[in-house]
Amino acid sequence: MNAGEEVGKGAVVLVVEDEPSIADVLAIALRYHGFEVVWASCLLQARARVAERRFDAVLLDVMLPDGDGRAFGRELRDGHPETAVVFVTARDAPAEIVGALGFGDDYITKPFHIDEVVARITAVLRRTRPADVLPARPPLTYGNLELDETTYTVRRADRPDGPRVEVQLTPTEYALLRFLVRNGGRIVPKEQLLRHVWQYEHQAESTVVETYISYLRRKLAPLGPSLITTRRGVGYGLAAA
Known part of the structure; x- marks a missing residue:
């Protein structure tokens, strides 16, 4: 078992992405490394998923059909501070990135390599793993x-x-x-x-x-x-x- 699988084992990740093909690729890669993955295609679904269960991390697209993912990131930080938030954005302007990091733990810019996504999620969970597993x-x-x-x-x-x-x-x-x-x-x-x-x-x-x-x-x-x-x-x- 590699390092990513050790961190991923037992960790639950919510992928909030409106493009089914991208969501499928992310889910396959994360599951391969031991993560449990739940998908939401919009903010409405994401809020429902969070109300149903606890997540270790949320991989959150910034541009979604029903709103700005950063607003949902603020909600997660206020209501679920133990959950790590990693933003996925096509915007790479410094002001956009700094603004997102105010209530997130990391960000990934599009286009991305799938190995980078797994590595970033793994790195975030190494430093934010909840107390009930430590x-x-x-x-x-x-x-x-x-x-x-x-x-x-x-x-x-x-x-x-x-x-x-x-x-x-x-x-x-x-x-x-x-x-x-x-x-x-x-x-x-x-x-x-x-x-x-x-x-x-x-x-x-x-x-x-x-x-x-x-x-x-x-x-x-x-x-x-x-x-x-x-x-x-x-x-x-x-x-x-």
């Missing part, structure tokens, strides 16, 4: 920050003796923060973050790291001083605890 782990702490690796929740206090308040993060935001915490006060090069958080190789020009760092800073800002530091031209780390 053994309990002790929380990670860094100063007033606490990460619960069993429930994938983050809490931070705004002062040393204050109560910790939960911070709502997407699965990818959580994975990025967790990797920074595990590296303590060390500056982590951008290329290393791309490899370990996104499983990207040789994509040093990608802006995905900067995008997610800005999301984390915005969400952590109300609960204390700036936590994430930047070493320009090198990477990112955490301020002294």
